[in-house]
Amino acid sequence: MTVFMVRRLMQSVVVLLVMSVIVFLGVFAIGNPVDILISPDADQLERERAIRALGLDRPLWEQYFVFLANAAKGDLGRSFVFNEPALRLIFERMPATLELAGTAVVLSLVVGIPLGLYAGLKPQAATSKGIMAGSIVGFSLPTFWQGLMFIMVFAVMLGWLPSTGRGQIGTFLGIRSSLFTLDGLAHVILPAVNLALGNAALIIRLTRAGVRETLLQDYIKFARAKGLSHRRVVGVHVLRNILIPLVTVVGLEIAGLIAFAVVTESIFAWPGMGKLIIDSINQLDRPVMVAYLMMIVLLFIVINLIVDVLYSVIDPRVRLQDVKG
Template structure:
């Protein structure tokens, strides 16, 4: 197991290096931030002074070398727009995105797993058909349309929930979070539902398929012959088998939710990193864009490593192969 983890960490370092090179060249070769940061009537002397202060007057390889050396020390440079360290700007917005994505993932699991188990245990019935139809809708409907419908129904027509913003967060153990206040929770519900629907559909279909493939197996027949209840067979024995693919999907989907919450955050004006990256791209704020992408890549790598470790805990055969 230790050898396996070390090998994966070495691969992660190589992926991060390659990503930093590709992203840096792609981002720094597009556009001129001076056109946005300076007024149109700025003199050449002013442009040269700003370019020198931002390091934009150096050759691209030199800029990358300086960027890579600073990144190894956790420094991605100052944001052109906020004039603060890029990582500070990202980490300031990251808690809001993590709140949203964690809530969306929990919603997906708490609703998707029971619905998938229910449908899988009753194949061909009206329950199965209804659940599968709902999951197809979850796959098919665009996030931006879902978000607008949620706002129209629950915020405009019914007036039950707020439509935009993060609300007034509270504090738990010195940590500021929306979970600590009712106003924060109310603002969190609609964007979390919108973000969770597609992932919920994936979990429903995956769970249903796993249940239908597992129930005819011999060990289930033996469990029934021993007199075990259907609930115990389903929730203990069958669930242990189908958890392996579900863990993989949960890990991948969590990273996807964090990285691609842009649409939901934009629709609901949620102050997370998704909205930040859109604003930074529009402003050609290169340090923030590069730092954001590398943070997302690191997050994906960490999640994949955690999924691999969870795999080995769920399936001893994987542990023996890794050794």
């Protein structure tokens, strides 16, 4: 276990390094921030001063190593636009995104698992076929279009729910979140549902497939031969086994939801990280882009680690050790 963790951490550092190179090169390729940041009226002297102030006059590899040296000290650079540390900007927006992604994950699990169970247990029922057809729709609809439809129907036509912003923020146990006020809850519903829909569809399909497969196992028949109630067979014997694939996918989905809430956040003007990254891409705010992408890489690494540890908790056959390659 300890060896596993140490190795895993070392691997993570390598992944971070490789990603930093890719991100740095990628961001460099997008465009020259000077063109956007400095007013076109500025004279040559001003331009050069600005370029030097941002450190953009130095060769790329030098910029990269300066970035690395600073990153090692926990400094991922200052935003060109806001002139604030990039990390602080990201952390300021993070709670809003986490709140949105968290709500979406909970929603997709609460909806997805029961529906998937039902469809798996009664595959012939008309309801099950409806659920599966619905899941394909949920799976295939583009998020942006679906979001616009939600706004049109629930905000514009029916006027039931607000369509923009985060709403009122409440404090509970020292945590500030819009989930603690009614107004905030009303604001989170549409974007969260929009974000959850595709995932719920995925979880429905995954759960159903897991149930169908598990039901055929001898140990399920043996459990029934022991005289266990249907509830116990499904709730304990089946569910424990389908948790294994679910945890993997849900883990990755959480990371994906946090990282790629961009579209939903833009449509619903949700003041989260996604909106920040879109804005910084538009303004070619390199440090923010780099810092954001590095944070996301870190997030995936951490979530994958958690999933692996959870694995060994759910499935006793899994031992946390290295596979010799």
